[in-house]
Amino acid sequence: MVFVKKAWLTNPWVIIASIFLGLVIGFNDPLLAKKLSALGRLYLSLMGMCILPIMITAILSSFGKLLRASYIADMLKRLTGFLVMGLLVTAIFGVLAALITKPGLMINAQAKQLLSEKIIDTQMTAAGCSDCQNFMDFLTGMVPTNIFHALSQGNNLAVLFFSILLGVALGLVPLASAEKTLENLHVFYLALLKMVDWIMCGLPIGLCFLFTGYATQIKWSELTALANLVILIYASGLLLLIVCSLVIWRNSKLTYFKSIAVLKTPLLIGFGTCSSFAAIPTMIQSLEKNLHIERNLVELIIPLGVNLFRPASILRLAIVSIFVAQLYGQHLTLIQLAMVVVTSVLAGIAASGVPGIASVSVLAYVLQPLGLPTALGTVLLITITPIIDPILTLLNVYSTCTLGVLMKKKGKIQNYNERAS
Amino acid sequence: MRKNAKVLLYLLNFFFMGLWPSYGYAISYPADIEQILNRKKLIVGIFSKDNPPFIMHDKAGHLSGYDIELAKYLAEKLGVGIVFNQEAKTYDEMIDLVNQKKVDIAMSLITPTLERAQKVRFTRPYLYLHQALLYNRLTAAKDKITDPANQPEKLAGLKMGLLKSSTYVQYSKQNFPNADYVYYENMADVMNDVKQGKLFAAFSYQIALAHWLDEQVDAGLYTGISKLNDRVEPIAIAVSWEHPNLLAWFDLALRLIDLENKDAHLKNYYFAKYIL
Numbered sequence A: 001m002v003f004v005k006k007a008w009l010t011n012p013w014v015i016i017a018s019i020f021l022g023l024v025i026g027f028n029d030p031l032l033a034k035k036l037s038a039l040g041r042l043y044l045s046l047m048g049m050c051i052l053p054i055m056i057t058a059i060l061s062s063f064g065k066l067l068r069a070s071y072i073a074d075m076l077k078r079l080t081g082f083l084v085m086g087l088l089v090t091a092i093f094g095v096l097a098a099l100i101t102k103p104g105l106m107i108n109a110q111a112k113q114l115l116s117e118k119i120i121d122t123q124m125t126a127a128g129c130s131d132c133q134n135f136m137d138f139l140t141g142m143v144p145t146n147i148f149h150a151l152s153q154g155n156n157l158a159v160l161f162f163s164i165l166l167g168v169a170l171g172l173v174p175l176a177s178a179e180k181t182l183e184n185l186h187v188f189y190l191a192l193l194k195m196v197d198w199i200m201c202g203l204p205i206g207l208c209f210l211f212t213g214y215a216t217q218i219k220w221s222e223l224t225a226l227a228n229l230v231i232l233i234y235a236s237g238l239l240l241l242i243v244c245s246l247v248i249w250r251n252s253k254l255t256y257f258k259s260i261a262v263l264k265t266p267l268l269i270g271f272g273t274c275s276s277f278a279a280i281p282t283m284i285q286s287l288e289k290n291l292h293i294e295r296n297l298v299e300l301i302i303p304l305g306v307n308l309f310r311p312a313s314i315l316r317l318a319i320v321s322i323f324v325a326q327l328y329g330q331h332l333t334l335i336q337l338a339m340v341v342v343t344s345v346l347a348g349i350a351a352s353g354v355p356g357i358a359s360v361s362v363l364a365y366v367l368q369p370l371g372l373p374t375a376l377g378t379v380l381l382i383t384i385t386p387i388i389d390p391i392l393t394l395l396n397v398y399s400t401c402t403l404g405v406l407m408k409k410k411g412k413i414q415n416y417n418e419r420a421s
Numbered sequence B: 001m002r003k004n005a006k007v008l009l010y011l012l013n014f015f016f017m018g019l020w021p022s023y024g025y026a027i028s029y030p031a032d033i034e035q036i037l038n039r040k041k042l043i044v045g046i047f048s049k050d051n052p053p054f055i056m057h058d059k060a061g062h063l064s065g066y067d068i069e070l071a072k073y074l075a076e077k078l079g080v081g082i083v084f085n086q087e088a089k090t091y092d093e094m095i096d097l098v099n100q101k102k103v104d105i106a107m108s109l110i111t112p113t114l115e116r117a118q119k120v121r122f123t124r125p126y127l128y129l130h131q132a133l134l135y136n137r138l139t140a141a142k143d144k145i146t147d148p149a150n151q152p153e154k155l156a157g158l159k160m161g162l163l164k165s166s167t168y169v170q171y172s173k174q175n176f177p178n179a180d181y182v183y184y185e186n187m188a189d190v191m192n193d194v195k196q197g198k199l200f201a202a203f204s205y206q207i208a209l210a211h212w213l214d215e216q217v218d219a220g221l222y223t224g225i226s227k228l229n230d231r232v233e234p235i236a237i238a239v240s241w242e243h244p245n246l247l248a249w250f251d252l253a254l255r256l257i258d259l260e261n262k263d264a265h266l267k268n269y270y271f272a273k274y275i276l
Helices: A012-028 A030-048 A051-068 A072-101 A109-125 A135-142 A147-153 A156-172 A176-200 A203-217 A220-225 A227-250 A256-261 A264-273 A280-290 A295-308 A311-327 A334-351 A356-370 A374-408 A411-420 B002-024 B031-039 B066-078 B091-099 B137-142 B168-175 B187-195 B206-215 B244-260 B264-270
Strands: B041-045 B081-085 B105-110 B120-122 B127-136 B159-163 B180-184 B201-205 B223-240
Touching: A012 A030, A012 A203, A012 A264, A030 A176, A030 A203, A030 A264, A051 A072, A051 A156, A051 A176, A051 A280, A051 A295, A072 A227, A072 A295, A072 A311, A072 A334, A072 A374, A109 A220, A109 A374, A109 B206, A135 A156, A147 A156, A156 A176, A156 A295, A176 A280, A203 A264, A220 A227, A220 A374, A227 A256, A227 A311, A227 A374, A264 A280, A264 A374, A280 A295, A280 A374, A295 A374, A311 A334, A311 A356, A311 A374, A334 A356, A356 A374, A374 B137, B031 B041, B031 B244, B041 B066, B041 B091, B066 B081, B066 B105, B066 B244, B066 B264, B091 B105, B091 B120, B091 B223, B127 B137, B127 B168, B127 B187, B127 B206, B137 B223, B159 B168, B159 B187, B168 B180, B168 B201, B168 B223, B180 B187, B187 B201, B187 B206, B187 B223, B201 B206, B206 B223, B223 B244
Parallel strands: B041 B081, B041 B105, B159 B180, B159 B201
Antiparallel strands: B105 B223, B120 B223, B127 B201, B127 B223
């Protein structure tokens, strides 16, 4: 399978150049940028249209196959272990980073005024935002009442839930034709990937157009007012990215730089589109082809990971929560800090069920138990999200890749199981 | 025939004779309106302290605000100048000024109440205002109060600041019977104390609270506004009970302003953006 016909189209330098060009156009000609960014969004839709079917066919065909392998229980145990560990470590890291650098104490009058105005503005438009959803709503949101409705609404968590169950069921149907169905699904999946390949040819142009739009959205006054928070999030994100790269490097037989380079396409797509879903197809392909991880495994773990393993949103929640506490002059006890860690992990997972910008509402899960107002945190997240989104998506994509690489190590268990059976 | 012409002439003569006296008399005005026309000035009673964005002093010390501009517009329609009387320290004093005819009208965010209506008469309402609480966000978060204005049971024992002798003294007893009331001379002090956490809430017009919030630099971080559901307060002009014709004139003028939306630009300029 040829991933991209013209290698130079996904050459990092070409992509970086096109992003740079997009930014230049965006800053210099906002009118042109508006028109171009519409084309950029068109490209994003083009990329997005294949994602849901790819997710479903990948999970169905891989889960069905994996069920027939005996190591599935071990694998799921390991997966859960890595997932929880990874998220907890991220939350602890975020809390520590914010405690050490104290961004909420160093906030200047200009930033306070900006945030105050934003809070007032949002209250004007959305009066009484008190109906934040609880954990039960998250669970009910995960179980679709109607799978076609969930599909058409792009309710990923519900689709994921349904696909896994259907995958298990398909794997358990004791018919030879079940095997064939799985094969057919895989054919669909490959065809979808083919479509993505074609679409990828437009990546440099698409990213260029998208970035013209981002450039017009960035408000420099807001960026400078909240600079310390933005820098903190970028720095922590970069640190975690380095940790991920080290883990991947240690678990692959490649040189350090090579181990980063093989994942360049999904990373650049994640960074450029601010959507980890858009990076799913290339993530699967890169892990499978370049890091030689078993196909069924990758096809299951990547869709799962993209939906549930999102350290970046947890990092964001933890840092912003500590920021809010600092700004209001609240000293948090050790128990409260531990609470922030646990609740931000839970809220981060819950956020995957809430689409788009509404996902900031999960901040209430973290702040309410501490007795802190949620309005400031929500406004803060909405304000800085356009600026920090690229690095956060990059982190989500890279950590999901790391999860895939870590799961590969089960080779030993697999051999052991095969011998045992 | 001749006789008939004579009769006709007589009748015509009678007609013109009958009309004749009316040329000599001036058109009569009702006494209450005539008094103002003769004086060439409308005396308007307003509250002694600023009540932005309805009554306020700008940096140069000039009066401005929605009520001020509307009063000026009405005086212009009446064809007279305008004088503001700012003696009243409380709303009750303002009603008394009207009652004693020291002012022609009082127009300063006055709510018609049955008690006041025994001393003066009120025009049709020219505004309907929402009542709201300005609350301290930190206290609200600690006590898990999400919508203070509509959770009176949760406000038990919490301090609520009110303007002395305003209608809100009564309203607070109706709406927040368990709150701990603190009375102030000046609304701005109440709102500052809410920001600093000395009070939990200030109870007033939503527009006034929102206007204050907008003027502050960082108050949005510490305070929020919560509107009472389904509670609107009418605002009307008070006129002496001895001036029924003046009352009728103002009633019609307000009705026409309302029909033709003549005050839209005033509303937009002074407070449209503060309405939740």
